[in-house]
Amino acid sequence: MTCDEVDVLLHALLDGELDAGHAREVEAHLAGCPGCAGKLAAYRDMRGALAGSELRFRAPADLRRRIELALPPRAAVAPSRRALLKGFAFGSVLSGALAAGLVMVVVRGDRDQRIVGDVISAHLRSLQAEHLTDVQSSNQHTVKPWFNGRLDVAPPVVDLTAQGFTLIGGRLDYIDAKAVGALVYKRRAHVINLFVVQASAIDRLVAKSETVQGFNVRRWSSGGLEFWAVSDINGEELQEFEQKFQAAARAAEGA
Amino acid sequence: MAGGMHADQDGGRAGRFRDLALPLLDDVYTLARYLLGSAADADDAVQECYLRAYRHFDTYRGPHIKPWMFAILRNVCHSARARSAAAPQPAGSMADDADEAAIPVWSEPAETPEIAVLRRHDSDTIQRLVAALPLPFREVIVLREIDDLSYREIADVVGAPVGTVMSRLARARALLRQAWLAADGKEQP
Numbered sequence: 395m396t397c398d399e400v401d402v403l404l405h406a407l408l409d410g411e412l413d414a415g416h417a418r419e420v421e422a423h424l425a426g427c428p429g430c431a432g433k434l435a436a437y438r439d440m441r442g443a444l445a446g447s448e449l450r451f452r453a454p455a456d457l458r459r460r461i462e463l464a465l466p467p468r469a470a471v472a473p474s475r476r477a478l479l480k481g482f483a484f485g486s487v488l489s490g491a492l493a494a495g496l497v498m499v500v501v502r503g504d505r506d507q508r509i510v511g512d513v514i515s516a517h518l519r520s521l522q523a524e525h526l527t528d529v530q531s532s533n534q535h536t537v538k539p540w541f542n543g544r545l546d547v548a549p550p551v552v553d554l555t556a557q558g559f560t561l562i563g564g565r566l567d568y569i570d571a572k573a574v575g576a577l578v579y580k581r582r583a584h585v586i587n588l589f590v591v592q593a594s595a596i597d598r599l600v601a602k603s604e605t606v607q608g609f610n611v612r613r614w615s616s617g618g619l620e621f622w623a624v625s626d627i628n629g630e631e632l633q634e635f636e637q638k639f640q641a642a643a644r645a646a647e648g649a
Numbered sequence: 650m651a652g653g654m655h656a657d658q659d660g661g662r663a664g665r666f667r668d669l670a671l672p673l674l675d676d677v678y679t680l681a682r683y684l685l686g687s688a689a690d691a692d693d694a695v696q697e698c699y700l701r702a703y704r705h706f707d708t709y710r711g712p713h714i715k716p717w718m719f720a721i722l723r724n725v726c727h728s729a730r731a732r733s734a735a736a737p738q739p740a741g742s743m744a745d746d747a748d749e750a751a752i753p754v755w756s757e758p759a760e761t762p763e764i765a766v767l768r769r770h771d772s773d774t775i776q777r778l779v780a781a782l783p784l785p786f787r788e789v790i791v792l793r794e795i796d797d798l799s800y801r802e803i804a805d806v807v808g809a810p811v812g813t814v815m816s817r818l819a820r821a822r823a824l825l826r827q828a829w830l831a832a833d834g835k836e837q838p
Contacts (some may be wrong), residue, residue, distance in 0.1 A: 401819065402815060402816050402819045403815075405815060405818050405819045405822060406800070406815055409793065409800070409818075411799065411800045411815070436826065437822055437826070440822065440825065440826055440829065441794065443769060443770070443775070444775065444794045444795075445794070447770075447771075447772040447775045447776075448772040449679075449772060449775060449776050449779065449794075449795050450675060450676075450679045450795060451675070451678055451679045451682045451691075452675055452678070453674045453675050453677075453678035453695065454688075454692070457674075457678070457692050457695060457696065458671075458674055460696055461671075461674070461695070461696055461699045462671075464696065464699070464700060465663060465666065465667060465699065465700075465703055466663040466703075467663060468661070468663055468664035468667065469661050469663065469664060519668075525672075568667075568671065
């Protein structure tokens with residue numbers, strides 16, 4: 395094999411794209427040719443420097459919003475909607491709620507139903523896709539500023555480790571076709587996702603617990619924001635989480 | 650806009666598209682920035698790419714959606730450049746059409762056995778060096794080094810044979826290394 399051939403093939407070797415036969419030939423040439431071996435080392439060095447640099451751009455929040463709005467909304471209640479979440483046998487939100495023995499006295503508005511569905515989907519996605527947090531920190535002073543500039547509404551961030559709910563980070567998520575902040579807490583081995591959504595202008599959300607598809611959802615509103623907590627911890631613990639969160643958020647505001 | 654952007658009638662198509670395509674937004678935007686340069690042009694191209702991808706979502710066969718989205722983005726960027734080329738020419742835009750064959754793969758003297766060690770640059774400098782490469786080389790560098798696509802996937806995105814991808818990548822790295830060493834010289838005290 396000539397140096398000219400190796401000049402090109404050493405890149406395929408470097409990228410792990412060379413079949414075993416050619417790889418052996420290139421390696422044999424490299425063993426006897428310090429010039430080509432030097433090049434391989436130089437390119438490997440450059441690859442390492444590229445990999446260790448931050449070369450990506452982050453899409454502006456405004457662009458994300460525009461695309462979200464330009465795409466058609468998700469189907470409101472369609473079983474196939476969660477076909478993506480393999481391994482979970484889902485019915486509709488409604489049948490899930492009925493199966494859990496919840497009698498719905500009041501027919502909720504479309505928006506609420508959409509949000510419950512989105513909140514559960516987002517919770518599941520966060521557990522499956524190994525994308526629980528964009529910013530991982532138990533320090534509220536790290537997590538809170540991370541949201542600045544990424545969202546219209548920065549969520550209040552409080553650490554509740556002393557109260558038994560450990561803050562592990564935050565991330566951006568999508569609820570009701572809008573980018574929202576999600577705070578992630580842990581209670582023992584259980585994850586709690588807390589989604590913070592701009593309150594709807596029309597009706598004020600009354601604090602309420604429900605069980606949907608085996609998950610507990612607790613929602614409340616405060617200071618123009620709606621909070622949706624979802625987890626597989628039991629309903630009472632989730633309610634306790636709400637109380638601790640509200641108390642700490644009030645204290646942080648007053649401080 | 651014509652073409653069914655209103656309701657999600659066929660059983661969760663919009664939801665599926667959102668789940669698959671929206672997590673790639675930063676990747677698509679990054680490629681657009683490298684292909685087009687300006688943030689405003691990248692914004693427009695990415696939005697157009699998502700709408701186009703949604704309209705043609707039934708042609709997506711998998712397995713990986715990233716190369717499929719990138720190929721669409723590349724077409725959108727190509728049209729955008731063709732439009733701006735039809736408009737009055739900004740100076741220096743022809744640099745993108747550099748003749749591949751004219752660029753040597755390795756341009757340091759062959760009799761120099763010592764290979765200079767690259768100085769570490771900060772991310773901004775490296776970003777600038779990559780962005781300054783002629784287009785055909787810039788795109789393979791971004792697809793390989795930033796997006797970590799395989800040669801096969803890169804070939805699908807740029808619509809060229811795998812062999813061409815390999816030789817283009819070899820030239821692209823040679824160019825980048827040259828520019829890198831040149832930048833070293835400038836930064837040296």
